[in-house]
Amino acid sequence: xxxxxxxxxxxxxxELRDVPEPMAGPGEVKIKVVAAGICGSDLHIKHGDxxxxxxxxxxxxxxxxxxxxxxxxxxxxxQVGQRVTAENSRQVCGHCIYCRTGNYNLCSERxxxxxxFDGAFTDYCVVPEERVHVLPDNVDFxxxxxxxxxxxxxxxxxxxxxxxxxxxxxxxxxxxxxxFSLQYAKANGxxxxxxxxxxxxxxxxxAKTLGADLAINTQEEDLQEALLAHFGSKQVDVAFExxxxxxxxxxxxxxxxxxxxxxQIGIFGSPVTIDMDQFLYKEIRMTGSFSQKYxxxxxxxxxxxxGMINARALATxxxxxxxxxxxxxxxxxxxxxxxxxCKDGACGGK
Numbered sequence: 001x002x003x004x005x006x007x008x009x010x011x012x013x014x015e016l017r018d019v020p021e022p023m024a025g026p027g028e029v030k031i032k033v034v035a036a037g038i039c040g041s042d043l044h045i046k047h048g049d050x051x052x053x054x055x056x057x058x059x060x061x062x063x064x065x066x067x068x069x070x071x072x073x074x075x076x077x078x079q080v081g082q083r084v085t086a087e088n089s090r091q092v093c094g095h096c097i098y099c100r101t102g103n104y105n106l107c108s109e110r111x112x113x114x115x116x117f118d119g120a121f122t123d124y125c126v127v128p129e130e131r132v133h134v135l136p137d138n139v140d141f142x143x144x145x146x147x148x149x150x151x152x153x154x155x156x157x158x159x160x161x162x163x164x165x166x167x168x169x170x171x172x173x174x175x176x177x178x179x180f181s182l183q184y185a186k187a188n189g190x191x192x193x194x195x196x197x198x199x200x201x202x203x204x205x206x207a208k209t210l211g212a213d214l215a216i217n218t219q220e221e222d223l224q225e226a227l228l229a230h231f232g233s234k235q236v237d238v239a240f241e242x243x244x245x246x247x248x249x250x251x252x253x254x255x256x257x258x259x260x261x262x263x264q265i266g267i268f269g270s271p272v273t274i275d276m277d278q279f280l281y282k283e284i285r286m287t288g289s290f291s292q293k294y295x296x297x298x299x300x301x302x303x304x305x306x307g308m309i310n311a312r313a314l315a316t317x318x319x320x321x322x323x324x325x326x327x328x329x330x331x332x333x334x335x336x337x338x339x340x341x342c343k344d345g346a347c348g349g350k
Contacts, residue, residue: 003122007057010048024072035145036064036120049269061121062088062114065144085144087131088113105291136305146311153180155296156289165189168236173243174203246272
């Protein structure tokens with residue numbers, strides 16, 4: 001079968017290759033992949049600047065959904081034919097304080113599907129049964145594949161930060177993580193401003209359709225003046241940095257009120273320089289949010305099923321895996337919000 005393989009560390013070193021079809025071992029589930037999305041971290045894998053452990057050569061891709069086609073010995077919770085998605089925490093130690101408290105996303109020995117184990121940019125993917133989630137009947141395959149970034153945003157906004165009704169929130173970066181974070185902040189009753197640059201104009205328009213109270217092009221408007229005009233204050237209660245850019249972090253710090261909350265969601269990929277004294281003088285609470293865990297997946301899928309989170313709107317480009325180079329270009333340029341590789345046109349096309 002064909003798979004998109006990262007065959008060596010460093011810049012690039014990716015290509016479609018013939019790889020053997022995997023088999024489900026004890027305690028594992030084999031999934032026939034229907035839809036698989038490009039994640040922002042996949043761009044970092046492409047450029048070789050990801051901080052998550054990799055073990056080349058491996059098949060890329062960890063945001064996916066599909067149908068169970070086989071189960072390994074001892075699997076009792078799942079059966080062939082079920083529509084599913086799966087978490088990317090492929091292997092953890094199970095014994096450290098993080099694993100024992102359900103925070104296995106922070107396990108020092110964590111190895112992930114699509115980074116250290118073969119992922120989903122191919123026909124079949126094998127994962128441990130404890131990482132599998134069944135999709136409700138009203139959750140389509142694309143929404144199922146986007147459960148991963150949706151769960152990441154839920155973890156950041158609802159579990160790590162906490163947003164109260166009536167608070168104002170600023171999101172820097174209208175990419176997938178920004179757009180999911182927007183929806184969770186709105187679901188919690190916040191007023192939300194999201195900002196980007198001129199190249200993000202279509203993403204900012206999408207943000208408005210997803211409920212943003214204010215969408216700001218910072219190359220055409222002054223951020224703080226726009227906040228003042230709309231919310232009556234230049235300062236916000238909460239800031240989510242989703243761009244992975246130094247300018248985004250600076251904008252968050254400038255806009256945050258004293259004793260505000262700052263959460264880093266975007267990956268910078270290299271060291272940045274920001275004024276850390278602002279955290280001191282303003283008594284800002286700084287939080288990092290990495291990946292997700294079972295509780296976030298459960299809620300992300302449930303809220304999608306209830307129609308409270310719209311993941312499908314983010315899938316702007318759907319194409320076969322053979323067009324992977326075009327898909328990565330569209331995603332990295334910002335022309336695409338989410339690129340979904342889909343088998344045999346099962347997801348529709350665009």
